[in-house]
Amino acid sequence: MKFRRTAALAAAAxxxxxxxxxxxxxxxxxxxxxxxxxxxxxxxxxxxxxxKYTGFDVDVARYVAKELGYDEKDxxxxxxxxxxxxxMISRGDVKFVVASYSINDERKKKVSFAGPYLLAHQDLxxxxxxxxxxxxxxxxxxxxxxxxxxxxxxxxxxxxAPKADLQEFGGYSECLTGLENKAxxxxxxxxxxxxxxxxxxxxxxxxxxxxxxxxxxxxxxxxKKGDTELQAKINKALEKMVAxxxxxxxxxxxxxxxxxxxxxxPKVTEKS
Amino acid sequence: xxxxxxxxxxxxxxxxxxxxxxxSAAGSLIWGTILAGMRxxxxxxxxxxSTAYVNVVRNTPLxxxxxxxxxxxxxxxxxKLFGGSSDDVNFQLAVLGLTLYTATFVCESLRAGINTxxxxxxxxARALGLSFTQVLTxxxxxQAFRAVVAPLANVLIALTKNSTIAAAISxxxxxALMKTMMENETDSIxxxxxxxxxxxxxxxxxVGLLLGxxxxxxxxxx
Numbered sequence: 001m002k003f004r005r006t007a008a009l010a011a012a013a014x015x016x017x018x019x020x021x022x023x024x025x026x027x028x029x030x031x032x033x034x035x036x037x038x039x040x041x042x043x044x045x046x047x048x049x050x051x052k053y054t055g056f057d058v059d060v061a062r063y064v065a066k067e068l069g070y071d072e073k074d075x076x077x078x079x080x081x082x083x084x085x086x087x088m089i090s091r092g093d094v095k096f097v098v099a100s101y102s103i104n105d106e107r108k109k110k111v112s113f114a115g116p117y118l119l120a121h122q123d124l125x126x127x128x129x130x131x132x133x134x135x136x137x138x139x140x141x142x143x144x145x146x147x148x149x150x151x152x153x154x155x156x157x158x159x160x161a162p163k164a165d166l167q168e169f170g171g172y173s174e175c176l177t178g179l180e181n182k183a184x185x186x187x188x189x190x191x192x193x194x195x196x197x198x199x200x201x202x203x204x205x206x207x208x209x210x211x212x213x214x215x216x217x218x219x220x221x222x223x224k225k226g227d228t229e230l231q232a233k234i235n236k237a238l239e240k241m242v243a244x245x246x247x248x249x250x251x252x253x254x255x256x257x258x259x260x261x262x263x264x265x266p267k268v269t270e271k272s
Numbered sequence: 273x274x275x276x277x278x279x280x281x282x283x284x285x286x287x288x289x290x291x292x293x294x295x296s297a298a299g300s301l302i303w304g305t306i307l308a309g310m311r312x313x314x315x316x317x318x319x320x321x322s323t324a325y326v327n328v329v330r331n332t333p334l335x336x337x338x339x340x341x342x343x344x345x346x347x348x349x350x351x352k353l354f355g356g357s358s359d360d361v362n363f364q365l366a367v368l369g370l371t372l373y374t375a376t377f378v379c380e381s382l383r384a385g386i387n388t389x390x391x392x393x394x395x396x397a398r399a400l401g402l403s404f405t406q407v408l409t410x411x412x413x414x415q416a417f418r419a420v421v422a423p424l425a426n427v428l429i430a431l432t433k434n435s436t437i438a439a440a441i442s443x444x445x446x447x448a449l450m451k452t453m454m455e456n457e458t459d460s461i462x463x464x465x466x467x468x469x470x471x472x473x474x475x476x477x478x479v480g481l482l483l484g485x486x487x488x489x490x491x492x493x494x
Contacts, residue, residue: 082455083455083458083461086458086459086461106459107458143358149448149449149453149454149455150455151456153452154455168442169440169441169442170439170440174342174440174441177343178343183346183347
């Protein structure tokens with residue numbers, strides 16, 4: 001009997017505790033912020049083996065978080081794989097997502113965007129001694145490589161070069177191996193991602209961008225659908241980042257070594 | 273509700289999965305039987321090779337085995353197998369990788385089956401003057417196969433699902449299409465996933481039931 005009473009007490013205590021915890025939930029938000037980024041794209045969003053985060057998306061995320069009033073040590077980065085981004089935002093796992101996230105209408109059905117903060121194009125990475133690709137038409141006789149199921153791979157199949165021999169591998173690293181030993185002629189995806197790979201130390205001088213602008217990808221910051229207050233704050237932060245030169249500096253630092261000619265910072269268009 | 277399936281060749285993708293599974297199953301049955309034969313053979317070199325092969329390959333992640341066939345054999349060493357377009361070559365490489373890997377499990381199942389045949393039978397056959405090959409093919413293996421139909425069904429089901437890894441080396445099978453659909457149909461990811469999970473159940477469940485029934489029919493009554 002005595003045990004029962006203790007158990008009941010314990011249960012009651014747990015309930016009260018959890019209630020207070022939920023009540024506190026909104027309060028604790030102000031000192032911690034969770035941001036979704038890519039963990040596996042050098043130059044864009046990368047978690048290094050020693051637990052640091054580097055890349056352009058990471059720099060943008062840090063700047064925006066700072067402008068929203070968070071300390072750098074209060075940022076908790078979460079991995080946001082492409083297929084998971086919408087779910088992470090709508091579940092509230094992260095405050096916002098900066099993960100090479102192209103703004104499109106399909107995605108706007110589920111989330112809202114702030115930005116854009118970068119205008120990327122689908123492009124090709126070729127061996128640095130290869131000058132045979134000048135036009136999208138040249139691709140039909142080439143061996144291309146991209147990641148299984150990615151938008152870039154589908155664009156090649158459906159639009160740019162239906163006759164090209166397209167290999168779809170599990171990751172960009174496999175494509176780079178193929179490119180290096182001449183099993184494929186070009187690796188295709190957004191130019192900032194390609195520049196990030198080419199700028200890696202072990203790839204210095206081996207690859208270059210072909211410079212074809214095959215598509216326009218406006219990278220935005222994904223936020224909860226309809227959160228216009230956060231959208232306005234992030235947009236302001238992005239405009240400030242461009243104005244004070246940090247944007248330019250981040251682009252140069254992350255993509256510079258790959259002979260990447262960046263577009264000027266895009267105008268913020270995602271307004272409510 | 274299922275209008276997100278429009279414009280995708282779902283059956284075609286699953287057909288590639290079926291072909292991949294069947295070719296690899298046939299290959300690994302043959303290679304696995306040879307490996308099992310070597311493991312119980314009287315020649316030490318064969319026993320050592322087979323034991324080493326089985327223990328190395330079955331403990332290597334399948335992704336690495338497949339990437340090795342593609343990046344190592346094909347791209348670096350220029351192995352083209354039966355040739356054809358690069359899609360054909362990738363398919364053949366995937367069959368090769370799956371065969372090399374699955375054969376180890378076939379071998380181990382079969383070795384367990386060989387152990388169910390009483391030693392006295394092999395000794396009796398030997399005493400009658402049959403050679404090792406004859407003992408193995410005429411006396412031991414026919415009974416061993418009957419004993420391992422159910423475990424081999426397990427291996428076949430595992431192989432069906434393992435074939436999805438071939439998407440990593442550019443084979444357009446079911447999971448590659450799933451990745452494409454997940455990229456495009458962001459608002460129905462769970463449904464896409466459910467459709468493909470159901471597709472695999474449709475492939476594997478009948479196989480399990482059928483082979484379970486076969487294993488009862490052919491079991492050696494002792």
